[in-house]
Amino acid sequence: METQNATLDIDRSIGDFAYPEVHVRDAGVGLGRHTINYISDVKDDPDWVRDFRLKALDVFESKPLPTHWASKDLEAIHFDKIRYYLSPGTETKRNWDDVPDDIKKTFERLGIPENERKFLAGVEAQFDSEAVYSNIKKAVGDQGVIFVGSTDGLKKHPEIFRKWFGKVIPTGDNKFSALNSAVFSGGSFIYVPPGVKVKHPLQAYFRINAENFGQFERTLIIVDEGAELTYMEGCTAPKFTTATLHSAVVELVAMKGAKIQYITVQNWSSNVFNLVTKRGLAHEEAEIKWIDCNIGSRLTMKYPGVVMKGRKARGEVLSIALAGDGQHQDTGAKMIHAADETTSNIISKSISIGKGRATYRGLVHVPKHLKNCKNNTECDALLINGQSRTDTYPTITVRGAGNAVQHEASVSQVSAEQIFYMQQRGLTEAQAMSLSVNGFVNDLVRQFPMEYSVELKRLIDLEMEGSVG
Amino acid sequence: MSSSLAVQPELEEIAQDGASADSRGLLLPEPGSTGWFGQVQAEGWRDFNALPAPGRTDEKWRFASVKALDLSLYNRARPVAGVDREELIGRSCGLAESAGRMIFANDRLLTREIQALAKKGVIWEPIEKAAVEHEEIFRKHFMTQEVVLGSKKFAALHKAMVKSGVFLYVPRGVEIELPLEVFHWLHGDNASTFPHTLLVAEEMSKVTLVDYFESADSEAPGFACGVNDLFLGPGANLTYVSVQNWSRNALSIQINSTVVSRDASALSMNLNLGSAFARAENVSRLAGAGGRSDMLAVSVATGGQEFDQRTLQDHQQPDTTSDLLYKNALSDKARTIFSGLIRVEPDAHRTDAYQKVRNLLLSDEAEANSMPGLEILADQVRCSHGATSGQIDEEEFFYLLSRGIPPMVARQLVVSGFLNEVVERLSCRPIREKLRELIETKSAPA
Numbered sequence: 041m042e043t044q045n046a047t048l049d050i051d052r053s054i055g056d057f058a059y060p061e062v063h064v065r066d067a068g069v070g071l072g073r074h075t076i077n078y079i080s081d082v083k084d085d086p087d088w089v090r091d092f093r094l095k096a097l098d099v100f101e102s103k104p105l106p107t108h109w110a111s112k113d114l115e116a117i118h119f120d121k122i123r124y125y126l127s128p129g130t131e132t133k134r135n136w137d138d139v140p141d142d143i144k145k146t147f148e149r150l151g152i153p154e155n156e157r158k159f160l161a162g163v164e165a166q167f168d169s170e171a172v173y174s175n176i177k178k179a180v181g182d183q184g185v186i187f188v189g190s191t192d193g194l195k196k197h198p199e200i201f202r203k204w205f206g207k208v209i210p211t212g213d214n215k216f217s218a219l220n221s222a223v224f225s226g227g228s229f230i231y232v233p234p235g236v237k238v239k240h241p242l243q244a245y246f247r248i249n250a251e252n253f254g255q256f257e258r259t260l261i262i263v264d265e266g267a268e269l270t271y272m273e274g275c276t277a278p279k280f281t282t283a284t285l286h287s288a289v290v291e292l293v294a295m296k297g298a299k300i301q302y303i304t305v306q307n308w309s310s311n312v313f314n315l316v317t318k319r320g321l322a323h324e325e326a327e328i329k330w331i332d333c334n335i336g337s338r339l340t341m342k343y344p345g346v347v348m349k350g351r352k353a354r355g356e357v358l359s360i361a362l363a364g365d366g367q368h369q370d371t372g373a374k375m376i377h378a379a380d381e382t383t384s385n386i387i388s389k390s391i392s393i394g395k396g397r398a399t400y401r402g403l404v405h406v407p408k409h410l411k412n413c414k415n416n417t418e419c420d421a422l423l424i425n426g427q428s429r430t431d432t433y434p435t436i437t438v439r440g441a442g443n444a445v446q447h448e449a450s451v452s453q454v455s456a457e458q459i460f461y462m463q464q465r466g467l468t469e470a471q472a473m474s475l476s477v478n479g480f481v482n483d484l485v486r487q488f489p490m491e492y493s494v495e496l497k498r499l500i501d502l503e504m505e506g507s508v509g
Numbered sequence: 510m511s512s513s514l515a516v517q518p519e520l521e522e523i524a525q526d527g528a529s530a531d532s533r534g535l536l537l538p539e540p541g542s543t544g545w546f547g548q549v550q551a552e553g554w555r556d557f558n559a560l561p562a563p564g565r566t567d568e569k570w571r572f573a574s575v576k577a578l579d580l581s582l583y584n585r586a587r588p589v590a591g592v593d594r595e596e597l598i599g600r601s602c603g604l605a606e607s608a609g610r611m612i613f614a615n616d617r618l619l620t621r622e623i624q625a626l627a628k629k630g631v632i633w634e635p636i637e638k639a640a641v642e643h644e645e646i647f648r649k650h651f652m653t654q655e656v657v658l659g660s661k662k663f664a665a666l667h668k669a670m671v672k673s674g675v676f677l678y679v680p681r682g683v684e685i686e687l688p689l690e691v692f693h694w695l696h697g698d699n700a701s702t703f704p705h706t707l708l709v710a711e712e713m714s715k716v717t718l719v720d721y722f723e724s725a726d727s728e729a730p731g732f733a734c735g736v737n738d739l740f741l742g743p744g745a746n747l748t749y750v751s752v753q754n755w756s757r758n759a760l761s762i763q764i765n766s767t768v769v770s771r772d773a774s775a776l777s778m779n780l781n782l783g784s785a786f787a788r789a790e791n792v793s794r795l796a797g798a799g800g801r802s803d804m805l806a807v808s809v810a811t812g813g814q815e816f817d818q819r820t821l822q823d824h825q826q827p828d829t830t831s832d833l834l835y836k837n838a839l840s841d842k843a844r845t846i847f848s849g850l851i852r853v854e855p856d857a858h859r860t861d862a863y864q865k866v867r868n869l870l871l872s873d874e875a876e877a878n879s880m881p882g883l884e885i886l887a888d889q890v891r892c893s894h895g896a897t898s899g900q901i902d903e904e905e906f907f908y909l910l911s912r913g914i915p916p917m918v919a920r921q922l923v924v925s926g927f928l929n930e931v932v933e934r935l936s937c938r939p940i941r942e943k944l945r946e947l948i949e950t951k952s953a954p955a
Contacts, residue, residue, distance in 0.1 A: 108567075109568050110564065224587075248852055259665055355665070368786060406898075408873065408874065408876075409873055421883075421885070423885065423888060423890070425888065426855075426858070426887065426888035427855075428885075428888075429883070429884070429885060429886045430883070430885045431882070431883060431884045432883040432894070433880065433882045433883075434879070434880065434881060434882070434896065435571075435878070435879070435880045436877075436878065436879040436896055436898065437572070437876065437877070437878045437879075438868065438870060438876070438877050438878075438879050438898035439870075439873075439874070439875065439876040439877075440872075440873040440874070440875070441870045441871055441872055441873055441875065441901075442868060442873070442898040442900065443870075443898070443899070443900070444897075444898070444899040444900070445896075445897065445898045445899070446895070446896070446898075446899075447879070447881065447894075447895060447896040447897070448893065448894070448895045448899040449881070449883060449893060449895075450892065450893040451883060451885050451890055451891070451892040451893070452890075452891065453889055453890065455889075
């Protein structure tokens with residue numbers, strides 16, 4: 041396969057366009073106490089939120105970049121050249137027709153209202169720092185489901201919001217969770233009351249439109265006893281010439297017997313640093329499942345986690361990463377077993393094309409005196425060219441004799457023989473390559489909701505077209 | 510001891526070396542020795558002082574109890590003489606037959622035996638002698654391997670402090686049937702030792718070397734900091750076995766490297782039994798096409814022992830193979846750490862690399878940490894790794910009980926069976942038997 045020196049570019053044409061900026065609120069360039077105060081003033085934060093932000097800023101400043109284990113590419117982020125808050129200065133609209141025209145056009149080009157009509161129970165669309173549109177179907181709202189932006193959540197539902205906010209992912213968890221805690225804006229707050237099973241997914245759509253901008257959405261989802269929810273998020277940005285930062289924090293809380301499925305298809309343009317902290321807290325017999333697809337960005341560092349706090353809780357991460365030229369997908373999973381009979385499963389598949397680099401980084405922790413905890417981890421990597429790179433760095437700690445953990449990883453190629461065989465049956469080289477790669481991820485993609493598996497297959501097809509030649 | 514062995518005791522010339530007979534603290538500079546070796550040692554001492562000590566956030570020491578690395582407790586070891594010397598020689602029991610033996614205590618050679626190999630050009634000398642008499646070949650290889658797994662500072666300390674050890678040179682085409690054996694004894698409270706093994710196996714040669722690391726008193730605190738470099742020429746075949754059985758209160762750091770040239774084949778096996786904290790770093794560099802390295806280890810961790818094992822399978826050239834299998838059996842409050850990396854360099858196409866670590870947890874207080882890693886930068890590669898942590902299979906155990914075997918015995922049988930899978934990979938039967946016996950003694954219920 042060494043002959044393929046193809047330059048691969050992911051098809052981002054669907055998201056690669058920008059409209060002129062019309063921001064009324066702008067916190068300016070750089071980060072300091074004044075930035076935090078500006079954001080808090082604009083958002084009319086309660087005092088506890090302002091204090092929370094300021095403390096987080098201190099934590100952010102005190103923590104070094106984690107370059108002793110992570111990519112040195114992080115040093116290319118200039119925190120003093122980023123704009124931390126931009127918004128059109130308008131209220132979030134409930135009705136699509138009220139959304140300002142140019143923003144409306146942006147999301148229409150991305151197909152948001154169409155999808156909403158087709159299969160979603162609710163949609164939120166975030167443009168730079170704030171949600172511009174948020175709607176939930178009446179039937180779902182009537183069941184007591186709350187689906188609003190994080191600012192609305194903390195103001196209108198403080199009794200639930202404050203109880204869990206920052207509890208799953210504390211400010212000091214890492215440098216980027218501290219940064220998010222300082223300047224967060226946008227993101228979703230969802231509460232599903234006991235026993236309510238939301239049939240259709242809720243979706244959030246994140247869009248960066250401004251150059252040198254940092255998007256720091258904060259999502260908190262609480263699913264009460266026996267309730268169920270599927271949440272999907274998508275993200276795009278136009279291709280600017282300078283680096284853009286996206287650093288989100290997502291906290292999930294599944295109460296007793298609840299189920300949460302959180303699906304991400306990340307297709308940022310290849311100049312975005314995507315440094316995201318995602319973690320769920322699963323109480324007794326609850327189940328949290330992260331489905332995480334990383335296709336875009338320059339550097340993604342994201343390790344969705346589940347803390348299994350209650351007996352028989354279950355955590356799962358299904359991850360697909362596609363690393364093309366100039367991309368580094370540093371993804372993985374964290375499974376913290378904190379109660380008896382908890383089980384977790386991690387399945388990760390990565391594909392490196394051209395000069396792309398895919399890294400799996402995982403943590404499985406089974407502390408003392410737990411019984412009958414089980415973890416299964418499988419990581420498979422596929423290398424397409426001789427210049428591609430793949431790494432696997434799992435960390436597994438098991439204490440005590442009552443538990444079973446297994447980890448397996450393998451690395452393979454699309455073999456020249458396979459391709460030759462398919463060509464000999466009449467497929468073009470591109471078709472053959474595409475078929476091989478789809479075969480590699482197929483068993484995982486099948487577990488995705490229909491709309492996503494179709495889109496993902498299409499993306500992979502597009503990519504393979506560029507990679508052979 | 511067969512009568513064909515020519516015994517050459519060398520006690521006089523080495524053990525009278527009174528300069529370090531005092532028990533000053535270890536971390537005071539040595540009165541300078543002269544010549545190129547003295548310069549190397551001075552350089553080691555400078556580096557040791559300049560390099561930072563491993564800290565809590567050091568990735569290469571992740572999970573390790575770095576507080577165990579306090580060297581201020583240890584002294585230079587005194588020479589062992591008289592009755593003690595005779596006793597240690599008597600206690601140096603290895604295999605029934607060997608091609609040669611060297612016994613060291615506190616870094617001084619006690620005895621050296623060798624079968625008639627000298628006329629084939631085999632060099633089997635303590636390093637202080639080899640450094641003078643075979644300077645060219647010795648200097649070419651001595652401490653030339655970069656220490657990449659975290660113990661740079663300790664390698665520098667070793668370089669500054671090393672007094673003796675083994676230099677084995679096997680010329681082109683020479684095959685030594687029987688294994689060669691080396692005993693390193695540590696004697697005295699808080700004593701320190703710096704064992705060194707340097708092995709150069711030339712093209713198409715074949716040799717087996719066994720290192721035994723032991724303490725005279727199995728409870729005495731002590732410090733061991735060893736370096737072991739193995740070089741295989743094209744087509745050479747080497748089996749290296751080490752038995753780490755320092756005292757239960759010792760701190761041990763062992764830094765090993767193997768360089769495998771074209772079509773050569775190395776197999777190394779480390780058995781970890783002793784020490785309170787034992788760190789072992791093993792690097793295999795596959796530096797020639799067709800090279801193969803098998804890296805094996807068995808650890809029986811009991812009480813409060815901590816075994817910290819770091820490995821690197823570095824595939825530098827195409828068509829190379831490596832296969833790592835580490836097994837740990839953990840009882841009581843024991844901890845193990847395994848951090849292994851398979852690195853396939855950009856041009857090392859058609860690499861075949863395998864890595865497996867298996868932890869058997871036998872108590873509720875034991876802790877096993879595994880960090881199996883892969884870094885693949887080449888094409889047409891077959892790589893996989895696996896890590897498992899689990900307990901005794903209930904069904905296996907029940908089966909044994911149902912055959913009338915008492916629970917304690919059944920448990921030991923399962924543990925031996927688990928660990929013996931690694932030992933079986935050795936082709937030399939007497940070594941297999943020796944290792945099995947040592948494993949059984951250690952894992953027997955107290």
